[in-house]
Amino acid sequence: MSTPQTHDAADRARRLQRVAELLAEAVTPQQVLDAILTDGVRAAEAHAGAIGVLSADGENIELLAQRGYDPDLMSAWATFAVDAQLPMSEVVRTGEPLFISSLAERNRLYPSLSHLGQEGNALAVLPLAIHGAVFGGLSLSFDRDIVFEHERRELKMAFARQAAQALARSRLYAAEQAMRERMTFLAEASELLASSLDYNRTLGRLAQLCVPRLADWCAIDILGPDGEIERLTVAHEDPEKVRWALELQERYPPDPEAPRGVANVLRTGEPEFLPTISPELLDEALGDDDELREIVNELGLTSSIAVPLRVRGRTLGALSLIAADTHEPFTSADFELALELARRAAVAVDNALLYRKAERGANAARALAYVADGVVLIDHEGVVRHWNQAAASITNVAEEDALDRQVREVVPSWDALTTHVPLVAPGAAARPVTVPIVIDGDERWVSVAGVRFEQGTVYALQDVSEERALEKTRSDFVTTASHELRTPLAAVYGAIRTLRRPDVELAEEDQAQFLEMIEAEATRLARIVDQILLAGQLDADAVELEVSECDPSEIAARVIESAQLHAPESISLSLDVDGTPKISCDEDKLRQVLVNLVDNAVKYSPGGGHVELRVRNGHGSCVIDVVDEGLGIPPGERERIFEKFYRLDPEQTHGVGGSGLGLYICRELVERMDGHLSVESEPGKGSRFTLELPAR
Amino acid sequence: MLCRVNLSASGMDVLEAEDGRTALELARSERPDLVLLDVMMPDVDGWMVARELADDERTREIPIVFLTARAESGDKRMGQQLGGVGYIVKPFDPVTIGDFVERVIERVERGEREQLTRDISSTTGQ
Numbered sequence: 001m002s003t004p005q006t007h008d009a010a011d012r013a014r015r016l017q018r019v020a021e022l023l024a025e026a027v028t029p030q031q032v033l034d035a036i037l038t039d040g041v042r043a044a045e046a047h048a049g050a051i052g053v054l055s056a057d058g059e060n061i062e063l064l065a066q067r068g069y070d071p072d073l074m075s076a077w078a079t080f081a082v083d084a085q086l087p088m089s090e091v092v093r094t095g096e097p098l099f100i101s102s103l104a105e106r107n108r109l110y111p112s113l114s115h116l117g118q119e120g121n122a123l124a125v126l127p128l129a130i131h132g133a134v135f136g137g138l139s140l141s142f143d144r145d146i147v148f149e150h151e152r153r154e155l156k157m158a159f160a161r162q163a164a165q166a167l168a169r170s171r172l173y174a175a176e177q178a179m180r181e182r183m184t185f186l187a188e189a190s191e192l193l194a195s196s197l198d199y200n201r202t203l204g205r206l207a208q209l210c211v212p213r214l215a216d217w218c219a220i221d222i223l224g225p226d227g228e229i230e231r232l233t234v235a236h237e238d239p240e241k242v243r244w245a246l247e248l249q250e251r252y253p254p255d256p257e258a259p260r261g262v263a264n265v266l267r268t269g270e271p272e273f274l275p276t277i278s279p280e281l282l283d284e285a286l287g288d289d290d291e292l293r294e295i296v297n298e299l300g301l302t303s304s305i306a307v308p309l310r311v312r313g314r315t316l317g318a319l320s321l322i323a324a325d326t327h328e329p330f331t332s333a334d335f336e337l338a339l340e341l342a343r344r345a346a347v348a349v350d351n352a353l354l355y356r357k358a359e360r361g362a363n364a365a366r367a368l369a370y371v372a373d374g375v376v377l378i379d380h381e382g383v384v385r386h387w388n389q390a391a392a393s394i395t396n397v398a399e400e401d402a403l404d405r406q407v408r409e410v411v412p413s414w415d416a417l418t419t420h421v422p423l424v425a426p427g428a429a430a431r432p433v434t435v436p437i438v439i440d441g442d443e444r445w446v447s448v449a450g451v452r453f454e455q456g457t458v459y460a461l462q463d464v465s466e467e468r469a470l471e472k473t474r475s476d477f478v479t480t481a482s483h484e485l486r487t488p489l490a491a492v493y494g495a496i497r498t499l500r501r502p503d504v505e506l507a508e509e510d511q512a513q514f515l516e517m518i519e520a521e522a523t524r525l526a527r528i529v530d531q532i533l534l535a536g537q538l539d540a541d542a543v544e545l546e547v548s549e550c551d552p553s554e555i556a557a558r559v560i561e562s563a564q565l566h567a568p569e570s571i572s573l574s575l576d577v578d579g580t581p582k583i584s585c586d587e588d589k590l591r592q593v594l595v596n597l598v599d600n601a602v603k604y605s606p607g608g609g610h611v612e613l614r615v616r617n618g619h620g621s622c623v624i625d626v627v628d629e630g631l632g633i634p635p636g637e638r639e640r641i642f643e644k645f646y647r648l649d650p651e652q653t654h655g656v657g658g659s660g661l662g663l664y665i666c667r668e669l670v671e672r673m674d675g676h677l678s679v680e681s682e683p684g685k686g687s688r689f690t691l692e693l694p695a696r
Numbered sequence: 697m698l699c700r701v702n703l704s705a706s707g708m709d710v711l712e713a714e715d716g717r718t719a720l721e722l723a724r725s726e727r728p729d730l731v732l733l734d735v736m737m738p739d740v741d742g743w744m745v746a747r748e749l750a751d752d753e754r755t756r757e758i759p760i761v762f763l764t765a766r767a768e769s770g771d772k773r774m775g776q777q778l779g780g781v782g783y784i785v786k787p788f789d790p791v792t793i794g795d796f797v798e799r800v801i802e803r804v805e806r807g808e809r810e811q812l813t814r815d816i817s818s819t820t821g822q
Contacts, residue, residue, distance in 0.1 A: 479768065482765075482767075483765045483766060484765075486765035486767075486785075486786045486787055487736075487765045487786060489786070489787045490765070490786035490787035490788060491698070493787045493789075494698040494787065494788070494789070494790040495698060497789050497790055497791045498698060498701055498702055498790050498791065501702070501705065501791050503705065504701070504702075504705040506701065510697075510701060513697060514697075517697070
């Protein structure tokens with residue numbers, strides 16, 4: 001049987017069912033609030049509804065939304081204490097619903113409300129609880145008096161339970177969503193931070209990423225080398241505002257000693273979080289500067305976060321986030337996110353700095369590898385820290401065998417090498433010292449300079465053995481040349497002094513001998529001087545050849561003829577010609593070479609013997625041998641005799657004389673005529689010099 | 697020949713040897729008052745001659761004056777080590793050689809042999 005009352009009850013239940021469906025479909029907190037306050041309130045036959053939730057600290061109730069009440073009135077009740085004498089406070093405190101049938105009853109129970117909200121009649125305030133824990137209240141106002149009998153109360157309570165569940169679910173969903181967003185944001189930020197080693201640019205892009213998702217404003221400051229605050233970037237969605245902020249920065253440069261804000265964060269390394277920026281705080285920060293106050297007011301700052309970019313105990317900078325015109329005030333979740341973001345940014349900056357440093361080091365090492373000087377770094381413990389390629393080749397120790405080892409083990413003669421090297425401070429003029437060291441049995445002359453600095457001592461090594469050898473050759477040249485000149489000079493000078501001696505009357509025979517001596521020694525002097533000059537020209541590559549077609553056998557014949565005139569009686573000379581190809585050469589130079597070789601053959605045959613000149617055809621060449629039966633040349637000396645000033649047993653060759661330049665000049669001349677000069681010899685039996693010149 | 701003519705002019709008897717070996721033989725057989733020794737000679741050089749003269753009882757006391765084109769301090773040291781009492785660097789004035797030899801012989805007789813040896817290091821010419 002259906003009565004109007006039962007019909008009404010069934011109708012209310014159906015409507016509640018419909019609201020339950022709507023609530024189940026709602027996902028976000030806003031959708032849930034809409035469903036509760038529109039469909040739900042209508043289904044409950046109320047004309048207005050409001051939802052309040054406990055604040056994070058549990059001290060207050062914050063109104064989330066309302067529908068049907070006077071908006072001004074509602075804004076006055078945005079937040080109120082849990083322990084206030086108010087219907088919703090009481091419901092949240094007790095967890096019990098409150099049903100008030102009329103305005104009169106309400107005013108009686110809550111006298112403080114008697115002057116307010118006169119438009120409503122009956123009032124129901126229901127707890128919003130999940131798993132028995134109250135997190136808020138739902139108030140429903142009716143435009144008539146209602147007696148809330150049992151069935152009505154049950155339905156309202158069921159509605160409140162469904163609302164609470166939907167709300168809690170949507171809040172969880174929102175929290176998850178926010179978490180996901182944060183994770184996504186962090187992932188994007190991390191990717192960005194890892195994308196480049198140009199951290200200035202990267203941090204600029206990071207600030208861009210923060211607005212407007214995380215804040216209205218984002219700024220990043222870096223601590224300069226002298227502790228100054230350097231604003232790296234300011235970001236806002238509106239570029240116009242960024243310009244304005246930068247101008248503001250110019251006019252109001254940050255005070256590194258400021259007790260709050262970025263300066264404080266940079267100084268202390270501690271983060272700063274202001275969930276709400278109170279007028280008192282602004283007063284304190286702005287002081288009497290009215291213009292700045294106006295600017296800040298215009299900005300409408302509501303909340304701020306400043307976190308340090310800190311890594312390995314060092315504060316590199318600070319990241320600031322500001323909520324102003326559009327962004328919700330920051331929550332502790334935002335603060336956590338900012339901390340994490342700053343941590344990652346700091347690591348990225350640190351990595352970039354380390355990489356830059358490492359790269360600089362690597363570049364330096366690469367450059368040093370190609371430096372001709374050996375560069376060696378020894379730390380305070382005497383351990384090798386750097387050993388470049390040149391150092392390896394000077395010491396004969398490869399880099400991998402030297403690094404991280406005691407330098408004394410690496411190069412046993414290291415102390416001898418460096419003991420006398422004055423160590424200078426960085427930047428001072430190096431004072432290299434040249435010292436001989438023995439490496440694997442070889443003596444090398446090394447120029448060493450040392451600079452001592454914080455990490456140890458860096459040595460620059462230069463192998464100057466060649467320069468040293470050259471220097472020695474030069475000084476030998478001077479010594480040898482002076483010897484060679486002194487002997488004939490002594491003879492000429494001595495002979496003249498003796499001839500002019502007034503107190504001695506020389507026999508005619510002696511006089512003649514002295515004159516001969518003067519002539520012979522003067523000729524010898526001239527020849528030595530000529531050879532020295534020619535050697536100099538050869539060195540300077542200034543000898544010009546006059547090449548023409550010539551017959552080597554003819555030249556050889558004339559050389560032998562001439563030699564026969566001067567040779568001692570104990571020497572016999574002969575010429576053997578076996579076919580003679582024509583050659584192109586400088587005839588004078590070839591003659592000079594042959595004269596020299598024949599002279600040598602005679603000189604080095606002090607016990608007499610036979611000297612023969614042989615001319616024959618080679619393979620596409622003309623071969624001339626100068627063969628003697630003289631002293632011969634020990635095997636070790638056969639190449640050295642062609643060196644400038646090298647002489648076989650210089651002490652014993654007096655009398656045979658010579659500048660030590662003859663064979664050097666011969667080989668140089670022959671090679672300039674595209675020929676080749678070599679020697680074969682058996683000590684005690686004689687020598688054979690072979691000259692080969694290309695045939696025409 | 698230069699030395700022979702000039703020393704003879706100073707009234708000295710001069711024996712000539714054209715190489716080291718002959719010089720040694722002559723010194724041993726004739727025991728001269730002084731040996732004027734060229735360093736650079738074929739076969740047996742002056743240093744070797746000086747060494748052998750010093751090793752031989754018969755010739756140990758004969759003062760030696762080196763005559764050479766080598767003017768380096770190393771060579772002079774060698775001359776000192778071998779007990780030379782004079783060191784003449786070429787070229788020199790042969791006209792004064794007689795006086796020089798006389799003076800050296802006098803000083804050696806006065807017992808100044810060691811002083812003469814020491815003086816070699818400051819020798820520049822005759």
